[in-house]
Amino acid sequence: MRRLLPALFLLGLAAPACDWDHYAMMNSIPAEGDPSRNPVVRVYLGLDGLSYSTVERARERGAFAGWNLARFIPMFPATSDASWSRVLHTAPFAGLEYGHFDPVQDRVFNKAVGGMLVHLVPPLEEIPFTVPAYARTPAYYKAFDYHASSYLDALWSYDRPAYGYYKGLDNLFVALAGRSHVQSTFSAYVLETDVIGHIRSEDDMVDALVALSERIELFKRQHPERTFVFTFFGDHGIDGVAKPLDKVVDLRDQLEVAGVTSVESFEEADKVDGPAAIPILHTRVTYVAIHAREHWVSEVARRASTCEAADLVFARGEPREGSPEGLAWVGVWREGSLLASFGYEAATDSYWLPSDADWAALDLPITFAPGASSGVFSDETLFALSVERTYPDFFFRARTAFEPISVEFPPDIVVSYRHPFMSVGYQAPISSANAVGTAGSHGAMDRLGSMGALLSEERELPSAVRSDNLLEFFPALVEHMKRRNVEFFPGAQGAELDYGALP
Numbered sequence: 001m002r003r004l005l006p007a008l009f010l011l012g013l014a015a016p017a018c019d020w021d022h023y024a025m026m027n028s029i030p031a032e033g034d035p036s037r038n039p040v041v042r043v044y045l046g047l048d049g050l051s052y053s054t055v056e057r058a059r060e061r062g063a064f065a066g067w068n069l070a071r072f073i074p075m076f077p078a079t080s081d082a083s084w085s086r087v088l089h090t091a092p093f094a095g096l097e098y099g100h101f102d103p104v105q106d107r108v109f110n111k112a113v114g115g116m117l118v119h120l121v122p123p124l125e126e127i128p129f130t131v132p133a134y135a136r137t138p139a140y141y142k143a144f145d146y147h148a149s150s151y152l153d154a155l156w157s158y159d160r161p162a163y164g165y166y167k168g169l170d171n172l173f174v175a176l177a178g179r180s181h182v183q184s185t186f187s188a189y190v191l192e193t194d195v196i197g198h199i200r201s202e203d204d205m206v207d208a209l210v211a212l213s214e215r216i217e218l219f220k221r222q223h224p225e226r227t228f229v230f231t232f233f234g235d236h237g238i239d240g241v242a243k244p245l246d247k248v249v250d251l252r253d254q255l256e257v258a259g260v261t262s263v264e265s266f267e268e269a270d271k272v273d274g275p276a277a278i279p280i281l282h283t284r285v286t287y288v289a290i291h292a293r294e295h296w297v298s299e300v301a302r303r304a305s306t307c308e309a310a311d312l313v314f315a316r317g318e319p320r321e322g323s324p325e326g327l328a329w330v331g332v333w334r335e336g337s338l339l340a341s342f343g344y345e346a347a348t349d350s351y352w353l354p355s356d357a358d359w360a361a362l363d364l365p366i367t368f369a370p371g372a373s374s375g376v377f378s379d380e381t382l383f384a385l386s387v388e389r390t391y392p393d394f395f396f397r398a399r400t401a402f403e404p405i406s407v408e409f410p411p412d413i414v415v416s417y418r419h420p421f422m423s424v425g426y427q428a429p430i431s432s433a434n435a436v437g438t439a440g441s442h443g444a445m446d447r448l449g450s451m452g453a454l455l456s457e458e459r460e461l462p463s464a465v466r467s468d469n470l471l472e473f474f475p476a477l478v479e480h481m482k483r484r485n486v487e488f489f490p491g492a493q494g495a496e497l498d499y500g501a502l503p
Helices: 004-013 022-026 052-060 080-087 113-120 139-143 153-159 161-179 192-199 202-222 251-257 294-304 379-386 394-400 431-435 467-473 475-483
Strands: 040-047 068-073 100-102 107-109 185-190 227-233 276-280 287-291 310-316 328-334 337-345 350-354 374-378 413-417 452-456 464-466
Touching: 040 475, 052 068, 052 202, 052 452, 068 467, 080 139, 080 467, 100 276, 161 185, 161 192, 161 202, 185 475, 192 202, 202 227, 251 276, 251 294, 276 294, 294 310, 294 328, 294 413, 328 394, 337 394, 350 379, 374 379, 379 394, 464 467, 467 475
Parallel strands: 040 185, 040 227, 068 464
Antiparallel strands: 068 452, 100 107, 227 452, 276 287, 287 413, 310 328, 310 413, 328 337, 337 350, 350 374
16 A cells, blocks of 8 residues: 555645645744633544444543543445535535536546545645536535645555554644634544544554543643633444455446446436446445436346345335325335335424334334334434434434435435445555455444444533534534634434433
């Protein structure tokens, strides 16, 4: 990997001239504020890939003593750029990741290695005419005072994840010390935690969190003039499941066996005699998003569910006979069969569930009135029922996967992988590099990669929080984002929960 990255990225993009340490520049002009004017500084850290299980293990070692901890349930599929956009209610990302399909232009952008390049080497947003709109830095970056110490931080972090993480912490705390003189709120994005989760072991991630806890306590002792109050939140978890190389698969190969032709545009799909689809190979994640013509969605979903890598396949659904009108439908497929389907009514924020679905196979203890062919359930009821099961917040996450909330062009089908499978994402020119990023991942519906963490000194928390609701818990973060001129966008309809009414 160390041989591959400098050659592939530095030569290919000629970016070294832009490798500047902005933290040094920002802190080169001395400034000293009056602590009496901002005696309390709230610090919000977005840690990419912050897993609930690793936080629990870090706390067992004494980290974050006295802090409040909640399960933080992300969108599905839980992948960084779309998830951060949704958590912070910023402008939608074009696709779930840089690699995406635009049905308006009928084209796949940032394919394979190209998508990885844009993901690792951020675009030059300061000179936007050099970069097309579909490849520019996502809007959520504007929510953070600090998100990197140098232009190629992401690149170096993947090359040396532990070094990148600890170097990043050094720079983060320098930036915090400087900003605390003039700000009562500070926000930062820590990419390197996700890199450690993909490349190193879960033990390494626990070590990293323990070190962060120690750094915070040291920082507080070094700056007694102010009270620093920390909150952490993540965009997704990390499953901690190592992926053998023979399980790092290109779903297009399995779709071909299932009788689905993989194409790169609807124009090409319309020329195929039979089901055709546009699968998007993202980075090393545990899902694949698929686009298809409406009349082929159900059949492609059914066939995709027969693929060896598939655990569950979700798709825009079709109304059930005898169901109320006006419902938004989702179908769930496994091994060639429609396992379950359900409808959502926005006006009442409730779900219509048929009793003949195999809810037990989804580890969902749904009960119906004796003899009833269906039942209507509130969002709060289904959240509480599923949040600690195999597929957390199953119904809300499944139905919003197909809505244009933080994604401008949502998929028609999502294949959620079973362990230990992973999407190949890309094939690097050097074969040894294809083993990189397989120590753990995220994106599938199951709890291992879906259970993120919310950790705070600022306030008490419910036992579980839907990530869409983060901002309602922390108004100071909202005000800080407004001061940074972040434009807010509406979230998912029905995302709000009455946490006081939950068990």
